[in-house]
Amino acid sequence: MAVLKVTLTKTSRDHLAQALWALNWVSVIMGLVLFSLGLFLKVEIQKRRDLMTDEIYSVPNTLIAVGLAACGINFLGGKICYDCMDADRFLHWKLVMLPYIICTFVFTFCILVGALMCHTMRRDLEVALFSGLQDAMRYYKDTATPGRCYIKQSIDLLQIQFQCCGNDGFRDWFHIQWVSNQYLDIISSEVRNRQRSNVEGLYLLDGVPFSCCNLFSPRPCIQHQLTNRSAHYNYDYQTEELNLNQKGCRHALLDYYTHIMRSIGFIVLIIWLFELAVLTGVRYLQTSMENVLKSGNPDCDSEGWLLENSIAETARYNFNIIKNLGKCYQVDDDPNIDVPSSRGNDSTLQIPVDS
Template sequence: MALMKVKFDLKKRVKLSQVLWLMYWFAVMAGVLVFVMGLFLKIELRKRSELMDNNESHFVPNLLIGVGLLACGINAFGGKICYDSLDSTKFSKWKDVMKPFLICCLFFNVLLFLSALLCFMMRIPLQFTLAEGLKNGMKFYKDSDLPGRCYMKRTLDLMQMEFKCCGNNNYKDWFEIQWVSNRYLDFSSKEVKDRVSSNVDGKYLMDGVPFSCCNPSSPRPCIQHQMSNNSAHYSYDHYTEDLNVWKRGCREALVSYYGGLMNTTGALVLLVTALEVAVMVGMQYVNTSLSTLVNPEDPESESEGWILEKTVKETFTDIMAKMKAMGKGGQVEEGAEGEQGVATVS
């Protein structure tokens, strides 16, 4: 028994083809939108690629770009078939193509759904790659005169000002690294000598942060040096006073930003998937309704359309039986080749 069988006359078939043609072109525009979102996300990730520990984060944007291009091509082709289905004589040339096309649409819809899931799951690996990338980037902050690292200071400063964040997890991460280059330190000064000699690695560490960590909305002038020294500043207590630097870490800020982009993109891809499933079902109805005309020579005759020729259970059983038969056929061929080889040797 066919699944969701519907009876069609000429008027219903024409209306279905027209609506489906319009939906296909909406799907083409949706494919363009997915492509643009993937390209935008790739550009945004490329802006801060120096702060990423690896290039795996570009897999999802690349996938979205490819899926968007595929959606444009598949839906444009489907729209052409729908346009030709208005004339049964023109549609006859597509009959042999319909089954492979619908199978391709099915696999494409699965790919779209997986792409949407990857968009929602990207937040997890992004946290790890940003944690390591930001940690390494902060170490190179002082290397503004070294080739390959000279833009790291600018990148980190612009990022902290744009996302209103400071450090990796928080502003105290700057206390654990030397972020001032040795060329700007006076090693004849006792303070500098004491700080360098007191550190095992010989680094100049201090309880201060770069200027880009300062919150311009704070009414007090920015305290970015000797932040844990209450006596260095008038009427100041670093334990209780609301510091005038950004408290949020940059990893949290970036993950929140990119996570929001990916959630929006994932929701869009899910909507596109629903649209693609709808046009695939509609195309199946068009195909079956034109293939089952009572009188093929009379386009005005009635016909029947369905989603599946059998029920879901029967269809699944048939597929499994065919797969088992293919497996047994392969084993028989291997056995025959082995016997032939033995006969040749003997």
């Protein structure tokens, strides 16, 4: 029994073909939107590539590929739907329709996968940012090292733009030497004592870079001797929340990218629903036009459906096809089967030899 069977008149088929022709052109535009969203997300990730350890381009690359595929598939679909308004022209597309619908179904499924990936990317992004920011903070002082001289600028711009500090908070800077040795007075006893205070011989201090300062602080920013109450007048570092940015840069970036990915995922999900509706209409148009060809009367009423048989019967039929294809490639190991010799026969080829 056919699934979701409907009866279409000649007028209904023409209107359906015209509507699908227009919707396919709208889908081409949506494909460009998918491509643009993927490109935008890739550029946003690339901007802060030096703050991430792993490459997380799977989502933007998927959106870019699906967007390009949408443009090509829907452009072809518009041509097919336009020709389906005439039975004779549909005859040229009859053999192409089923492969086209299968490809469109796979493509539509890929759009759904892209939408789901946008919502599951947060975990990979969090891991990449955690390790990447740790390494970037460690290289903050290496302004004279080739390949790392830009890290300081990237960190400072990040902390100012997102009003954040450190990886999880400003205290992360207490465990990292962020002042370069070329700006330290090695002869000073204070510097040597600080370097001897830890196993790694680092110059650690309870201070943070200037970019950690809160722009909305009512007092001049205090960025050195943060844990020393007596070093500053009327100062308590445990209550001075407006002095420095309290939020960690990992959480700030994670919230920023999560907002982008959720917005993109919502748009992609809407596009998927639209493409699914177009695919359903093309399937009805295909089956109804095939029934018109069987009847031989282009003006008659025809039935259209999503599946010619029930879901269980269709699954069983396809499974049998796959099983039979597998049998075709099996090698028969029966020892009674004579295998022809590569030498043809037992006769010996006589080659005359000149005496």
